[in-house]
Amino acid sequence: MAAPEPTVEISLQRQRMLEWRRESQLVDVTYRVIRERRGQIAVVILALLVFGAAFASVLTPHDYAEQIRGARLESPSWTYPLGTDHLNRDMLTRILVGLRISLLVSASAVAIGAPIGVGIGYLAGYSGGWVESVLMRLIDTMLAFPGLLTAMVVLAILGTGLREIAITLGIGAIPVFARLARGQMLQEKEREYVIAARSLGATPLRIILRHIAINTLPPLLVQAALVMAFAVIAEATLNFLGLGASPPIPTIGILLSDARQWLTSGAWWYILFPTLVLSLILISLNFLADAIVEATNPYARNR
Amino acid sequence: MTSFMVRRSAEAVLVVFLASLAVFFAVRLIPGDPATLIAGDDASTEDVFEVRERLGLNDPVVVQYWDWLSSAVTGDFGTSFTRNQPVGSVLSNSVQPTIELAIAGYILATLIGVPIGIMAGIKPGGFADYFATAFTVSTLGIPNFILGLLLLWVVGVELGWLPVSGRVAFSDDPLQALKFLILPTIAVGSSLGSVLSRFVRASMQEVMNQDYVRTARAKGLKERDVVLRHAMRNALIPVITVAALQVGGLISGALVVEVVFSRPGFGSLLIAAVVGRDYVLLQALLAVLVAIFIAANTVADITYGFADPRIRVR
Numbered sequence: 001m002a003a004p005e006p007t008v009e010i011s012l013q014r015q016r017m018l019e020w021r022r023e024s025q026l027v028d029v030t031y032r033v034i035r036e037r038r039g040q041i042a043v044v045i046l047a048l049l050v051f052g053a054a055f056a057s058v059l060t061p062h063d064y065a066e067q068i069r070g071a072r073l074e075s076p077s078w079t080y081p082l083g084t085d086h087l088n089r090d091m092l093t094r095i096l097v098g099l100r101i102s103l104l105v106s107a108s109a110v111a112i113g114a115p116i117g118v119g120i121g122y123l124a125g126y127s128g129g130w131v132e133s134v135l136m137r138l139i140d141t142m143l144a145f146p147g148l149l150t151a152m153v154v155l156a157i158l159g160t161g162l163r164e165i166a167i168t169l170g171i172g173a174i175p176v177f178a179r180l181a182r183g184q185m186l187q188e189k190e191r192e193y194v195i196a197a198r199s200l201g202a203t204p205l206r207i208i209l210r211h212i213a214i215n216t217l218p219p220l221l222v223q224a225a226l227v228m229a230f231a232v233i234a235e236a237t238l239n240f241l242g243l244g245a246s247p248p249i250p251t252i253g254i255l256l257s258d259a260r261q262w263l264t265s266g267a268w269w270y271i272l273f274p275t276l277v278l279s280l281i282l283i284s285l286n287f288l289a290d291a292i293v294e295a296t297n298p299y300a301r302n303r
Numbered sequence: 304m305t306s307f308m309v310r311r312s313a314e315a316v317l318v319v320f321l322a323s324l325a326v327f328f329a330v331r332l333i334p335g336d337p338a339t340l341i342a343g344d345d346a347s348t349e350d351v352f353e354v355r356e357r358l359g360l361n362d363p364v365v366v367q368y369w370d371w372l373s374s375a376v377t378g379d380f381g382t383s384f385t386r387n388q389p390v391g392s393v394l395s396n397s398v399q400p401t402i403e404l405a406i407a408g409y410i411l412a413t414l415i416g417v418p419i420g421i422m423a424g425i426k427p428g429g430f431a432d433y434f435a436t437a438f439t440v441s442t443l444g445i446p447n448f449i450l451g452l453l454l455l456w457v458v459g460v461e462l463g464w465l466p467v468s469g470r471v472a473f474s475d476d477p478l479q480a481l482k483f484l485i486l487p488t489i490a491v492g493s494s495l496g497s498v499l500s501r502f503v504r505a506s507m508q509e510v511m512n513q514d515y516v517r518t519a520r521a522k523g524l525k526e527r528d529v530v531l532r533h534a535m536r537n538a539l540i541p542v543i544t545v546a547a548l549q550v551g552g553l554i555s556g557a558l559v560v561e562v563v564f565s566r567p568g569f570g571s572l573l574i575a576a577v578v579g580r581d582y583v584l585l586q587a588l589l590a591v592l593v594a595i596f597i598a599a600n601t602v603a604d605i606t607y608g609f610a611d612p613r614i615r616v617r
Contacts, residue, residue, distance in 0.1 A: 156576075237446070260455070279445055283443060
């Protein structure tokens with residue numbers, strides 16, 4: 001007689017989960033993303049990378065600028081898992097710190113570009129008329145300049161450095177978000193639920209934030225993941241070109257630029273590991289974007 | 304068609320003009336007084352004033368812009384103060400390596416992207432499609448300058464098959480020039496090739512479901528003719544625009560890859576201009592690059608008009 005009870009228990013949990021998912025779209029999307037194969041790969045890799053980046057100082061006994069006596073260009077071993085560089089520094093430590101910088105700079109770029117861009121896009125889409133024309137022409141002009149070139153000009157104005165790179169890439173991300181958000185706003189503002197909210201006397205700000213923003217979230221998340229991937233590449237490129245941090249700060253771009261000088265020394269670990277870490281970030285961000293698209297695709301629903 | 308071309312070119316000229324304004328004023332925002340930089344550290348106030356007067360920096364900004372634009376049109380971009388050379392000759396000395404790399408990269412991208420995209424699009428889920436996906440994922444994970452570094456390391460250093468860095472002009476020794484060009488071209492062209500293959504695949508997949516493809520099959524054409532004569536020609540039309548829009552990314556990619564392979568071109572020039580805050584050189588470089596992008600987009604639009612008659616009747 002006791003046998004049926006667990007099934008009831010499980011179905012109650014299921015019920016609660018379903019209700020929870022129904023209430024919040026974010027929960028629903030997250031649930032669907034971690035059920036996707038690509039989403040799982042992305043989440044696991046990103047979690048590992050973030051963990052490594054956050055606890056770099058605990059995970060390795062060395063400092064990123066510490067020069068270890070007698071350990072010049074050592075190949076990977078138990079003492080130095082990823083080898084050492086030409087200035088006797090532990091590569092694992094330097095890569096983890098570089099990874100931290102890479103993630104922080106690119107996340108800041110998204111944190112700067114997304115709110116401003118989405119704000120401009122929503123404003124343009126909601127108000128229409130000359131406000132829309134002026135804002136969108138400005139955005140089009142920004143889009144006319146290729147990303148990396150704009151970044152270099154802004155760096156010439158602001159001066160070089162990591163904070164400057166984050167600001168520059170954030171500015172560069174504005175038009176992409178603005179275009180997307182405007183398109184969504186144009187689509188959503190005619191929907192019944194918006195008209196219903198308006199007829200109930202909701203203010204435009206409330207309609208935008210509480211109704212439209214929540215409904216247009218998934219495509220913006222996809223865009224955020226892709227913009228972050230672009231920012232990771234751009235950050236590495238600008239640092240590689242010497243327009244970013246100055247020594248001894250290790251960024252992935254600087255590590256690669258140093259490794260380029262030592263290609264003929266046979267130190268394969270010097271170039272291979274920074275490349276590998278960068279590829280892992282990029283592939284997992286792209287997979288994450290794919291998984292969100294898949295998770296919010298109406299044809300693939302009801303799973 | 305002529306009126307379409309004229310209208311489209313006029314629009315392009317207007318955009319170039321607006322872009323030149325943007326470039327000019329953006330460069331003015333660079334901190335530091337160029338006159339003080341040019342006159343040197345131990346110059347007296349009079350010297351600095353004299354330099355300002357000579358460069359026309361005391362004139363209103365609008366007059367400065369007009370002076371710059373009117374001489375830029377004739378090819379006179381002023382004198383670079385980090386190199387003490389007329390910017391025009393600095394640019395013409397280093398434009399060739401960049402252009403040849405960009406063109407080679409573009410050709411390679413088309414040669415990779417179009418066939419892969421077509422094969423993947425004909426049979427989604429087939430072998431070619433898996434190959435296309437693998438190719439896409441690997442180019443997403445490896446940005447072009449890192450691909451350049453890896454090629455430099457494996458093919459150039461470890462295997463020693465191709466020269467590692469530098470450039471030989473085609474006019475000096477075509478075979479040698481080609482050897483120097485191969486690795487940078489692969490680095491520049493692969494990512495664009497993968498972008499193109501994705502678009503061609505999507506476009507091809509759509510076209511293969513069209514009625515006229517079914518008609519072509521129904522009247523007994525060989526599958527090869529259906530694909531090559533009916534489907535492909537229509538599938539490639541939207542790709543023209545995509546391909547042209549990528550020119551900006553392609554050239555910025557070429558600029559970075561040039562630095563990886565130590566090729567003397569716009570890339571190293573641009574970095575020198577940014578680091579040295581050489582505003583005369585920087586604004587000339589930007590103006591030329593932006594003009595190239597806009598020209599590419601215009602040419603694409605016009606080609607699109609030729610390829611698809613529906614476009615030009617608007």
